[in-house]
Amino acid sequence: MSTDVDWLLAGMGRVWAPVATPLGLALALAVTGHALLRKRDVAACIGWIGLAWLAPTWGALIYFMFGINRVERRARRLTRARRDRKRTAHLPVYEIADHLAPLERAVREITNRLAEGETAVTVFRNGDEAYPAMLAAIDGARASVGLSTYIMRDDAVGRRFVEALAAARVRGVEVRVLIDGIGSGYFPAIVRRLRRAGVPVDLFMHSALPWRMPFLNLRNHKKLLVLDGTVGFAGGVNISAANVLADDPPAPVSDTHFRFEGPLVAQLTDDFARDWSFTTDEDLHGEAWFPELRGKGSAAARVITSGPDQDFEKIQFVLLEAIACAQSSIKLMTPYFLPSEEIVTSLALAAVRGVKVDVIVPSRSDHRFVDLAMRAHIAPLLERGVRFWSGPPPFNHSKLFVVDREWCLVGSANWDTRSLRLNFELNVEVHSTELAAELGAIMKARQQTRLRLRNLTARTLPVRLRDAGIRLLLPYI
Numbered sequence: 293m294s295t296d297v298d299w300l301l302a303g304m305g306r307v308w309a310p311v312a313t314p315l316g317l318a319l320a321l322a323v324t325g326h327a328l329l330r331k332r333d334v335a336a337c338i339g340w341i342g343l344a345w346l347a348p349t350w351g352a353l354i355y356f357m358f359g360i361n362r363v364e365r366r367a368r369r370l371t372r373a374r375r376d377r378k379r380t381a382h383l384p385v386y387e388i389a390d391h392l393a394p395l396e397r398a399v400r401e402i403t404n405r406l407a408e409g410e411t412a413v414t415v416f417r418n419g420d421e422a423y424p425a426m427l428a429a430i431d432g433a434r435a436s437v438g439l440s441t442y443i444m445r446d447d448a449v450g451r452r453f454v455e456a457l458a459a460a461r462v463r464g465v466e467v468r469v470l471i472d473g474i475g476s477g478y479f480p481a482i483v484r485r486l487r488r489a490g491v492p493v494d495l496f497m498h499s500a501l502p503w504r505m506p507f508l509n510l511r512n513h514k515k516l517l518v519l520d521g522t523v524g525f526a527g528g529v530n531i532s533a534a535n536v537l538a539d540d541p542p543a544p545v546s547d548t549h550f551r552f553e554g555p556l557v558a559q560l561t562d563d564f565a566r567d568w569s570f571t572t573d574e575d576l577h578g579e580a581w582f583p584e585l586r587g588k589g590s591a592a593a594r595v596i597t598s599g600p601d602q603d604f605e606k607i608q609f610v611l612l613e614a615i616a617c618a619q620s621s622i623k624l625m626t627p628y629f630l631p632s633e634e635i636v637t638s639l640a641l642a643a644v645r646g647v648k649v650d651v652i653v654p655s656r657s658d659h660r661f662v663d664l665a666m667r668a669h670i671a672p673l674l675e676r677g678v679r680f681w682s683g684p685p686p687f688n689h690s691k692l693f694v695v696d697r698e699w700c701l702v703g704s705a706n707w708d709t710r711s712l713r714l715n716f717e718l719n720v721e722v723h724s725t726e727l728a729a730e731l732g733a734i735m736k737a738r739q740q741t742r743l744r745l746r747n748l749t750a751r752t753l754p755v756r757l758r759d760a761g762i763r764l765l766l767p768y769i
Contacts, residue, residue, distance in 0.1 A: 320345050392699055392723075395617040399594065399721060402609050407594045408555035410587025413727050415550060416527075417734075419535030422549035423449060426517055426525055429551075430456040433519045435580040436466040438564040440496075440516040442475035442704070443530035446482040450531055454482070458489035466580050467491055468568055472512045473498025475530075494571050496716075510600050513704050513715040515549070516564055521583045524552045524560035526703055526720055528689050537686065543658070544686035548734065550702055550720065554588035559595035563718055591724035598705065599716035607705050607719055608712040611693070612638050618647045618695045625652040625692040625735045628662045630669055630708040630763075640676040648679075652738045655682040661762050662708070667748060668759035674745040683738030691719075692735060694728045702731070 324345075327337050396407060416422040430437055430453075437460050444450050461467045469486055473495040476482060486493040496512040517525040527549035529535055534545045552560065565576040598607035611631075615622060615638040622642055629651060643649045651673070657663055670680060693701040703719030705711040751759070 315349070319349060390698075391619055392617055392696065395613055395695075395699065396723075398613045399596065399610055402606050402613070403594065403596050405559060405594050405596075407592045407721070407723065408559065409592045410589060411552060411554040411556040411591045411593040411722070412589025413550055413552055413591050413593065413722055413724065415548065415727070415730055415734075416529075417548060418537050418546055419449065419529055419532070420538050422525070422527075422529045422547075423452070423531075423536065425551060427452060427456050429517070429519050429523055429525070430460055433460050433465050435520045435583075436468075436518075436576075437520075438468050438470075438516070438518045438561065438568065438576070438581075440470040440512065440514050440564055440567060441531050442472045442511065442513045442515060443532055444471050444476050444480070444482045445530075445532040445534075446480065446485060447533040449533045449536060450482050451485070453531055454485050454489055454491065457486070457491045461489075461491055466576075468564075468576065469493040470496055470512070470564070470568055470571060472496045474511055475513070494568075496567065496571055511715050512567060513711060514563075514567070514718040515704055516560060516718055518557065518561045518564050518581075521561050521579075521581050522553065522557055522585065524557040526550055526552065526560060526718060528691050528704060545658075546686050546688040546690070548690040548692060548702070552593065552720065554593075555585045556593040556595065556720070558582060558585055560718075560720075563595055563597055567716070591722050591727060593720055593722045596701075596703075596719045596721055597717065598712065598719075600714060603716075605713060607717055608632065608635065610701070610719075610721070611635060611707075611712075614693070614695050614699060614701065615639060615642050618642055620647060620696050621694075622647055622649045623652075623692075623694045623732060623735050624650070624707065625688070625690055625738060626707040627654055627657050627687070627689045627691070628659065628706045628708045628711075629653050629666050630662060632709060632712065635707070636669070636672060639678055640673055643673070643677040649673075649677070650679050650681060650735070650739065652681045652683055652735050654687050655684060655741065656687065658687055664759045665763040667751070668756070668763040670743075671745065671748055674743070674748070680743040681739040682741045682743060684740050688738060690734070692731045694731050694735070697728045697732065698725050699723055700727050700731055 324341050327341050400406065414425075416425060437457065439453075439457070444453070457467050457469060469491055471480065471483060471493065478498075480495075483493055483495065497510060515525075515527055515529055527547070529547045529549040530545075532545070533539065534541045534543055535547060537544050537546065561581055565581060569575050596607055596610055597603045598605060608631075612634060615635070622639070639649055639651075651670075653666070670678075674680065691703060691706055700722040701719055702722065703717065705715075705717035705719050711717055
């Protein structure tokens with residue numbers, strides 16, 4: 293029997309060999325041509341081409357699974373198809389009259405959005421402050437509620453949101469909930485709970501089909517709640533009991549969230565509508581979602597989105613432009629600091645020209661590999677005078693950025709490659725000295741321990757090699 297099997301396998305090999313060689317050559321050539329035309333990053337292009345020629349069949353299959361950006365094509369079709377959102381006509385275009393005017397013009401061109409004046413901003417610390425305000429806003433909604441979140445746990449907090457959303461649905465409010473297809477688990481229990489309560493909910497790019505596997509890396513990391521088209525919440529807070537510090541959870545997460553009122557909310561709602569349409573093909577429109585808006589505050593604000601679609605790297609471009617325009621100070625706080633070499637160089641040059649640059653990270657994040665990789669990533673910044681600080685527990689998940697005590701950027705994007713290149717993210721740019729002062733105080737309170745260059749050089753050689761090796765995984769951790 294064994295002899296018959298060996299003979300059969302040998303025969304199959306003789307038949308397949310003449311086919312495999314030209315097929316592998318054709319596949320390698322196809323991958324090479326596609327990568328040359330589509331991949332802007334030289335290192336990524338070289339890597340994919342090398343893989344295709346080293347392992348033509350398997351390399352081409354992996355490229356088909358993970359290397360082709362199908363999201364961009366679909367997003368462009370949906371953007372062309374969805375109806376235009378009209379801007380409230382009576383509101384003036386906000387202009388910046390100082391040294392940050394070039395930054396305002398650049399962000400306008402990058403985002404194709406206007407900075408909306410007369411916007412009110414309120415800051416919330418942790419779920420302790422954010423959740424009651426969000427739930428009260430859902431309870432007060434009369435026309436529409438749109439919720440998009442990366443994580444929504446089926447715990448006490450998640451169930452309170454389900455109850456509020458279901459009650460809004462019962463009283464006739466248009467409710468839509470969008471949860472990332474990976475962030476809450478592959479088959480999240482909270483989705484089943486929402487559906488049993490009659491709440492329209494969908495998972496963002498979720499499929500077990502093999503040809504959808506490239507979407508595993510492309511996640512919707514936004515935390516966005518819009519109500520009646522007049523009130524919006526955005527920032528870093530997911531929906532989880534871990535964010536309620538007063539309850540002393542086993543793995544507490546500190547964070548910062550924001551409430552917006554005024555003309556900016558149209559941009560927030562438009563982004564939710566775009567993601568909902570991307571996922572479900574349903575177009576949200578009309579007065580329930582896009583009413584006429586009036587001024588509510590004194591700040592100017594603008595939504596900045598980024599993702600592997602038509603918004604590719606827009607948040608990173610804004611970060612680079614803001615760093616380049618800084619004249620006196622840059623203060624940033626992030627749970628994970630693994631940005632691109634372009635951002636590292638830009639921050640180093642800012643420090644060289646005399647800008648005071650402070651970076652605040654947690655003493656320990658919730659991803660050990662990120663902490664280790666960061667230590668192999670920041671030496672050039674320390675050498676140029678950038679000051680690194682670590683904050684005390686609990687783990688702080690806030691993403692805050694202030695330039696020259698006037699220009700602020702808040703939202704969902706971390707300072708790492710995953711957020712700035714792979715994820716769908718939403719940040720809000722705010723011109724406000726008041727908000728800048730409030731965020732500056734939050735960050736200053738976290739500046740507990742300064743990390744110096746000698747701390748890095750004191751590591752043993754095996755530890756430095758380990759950290760440097762983990763850093764090679766920078767696009768995926």
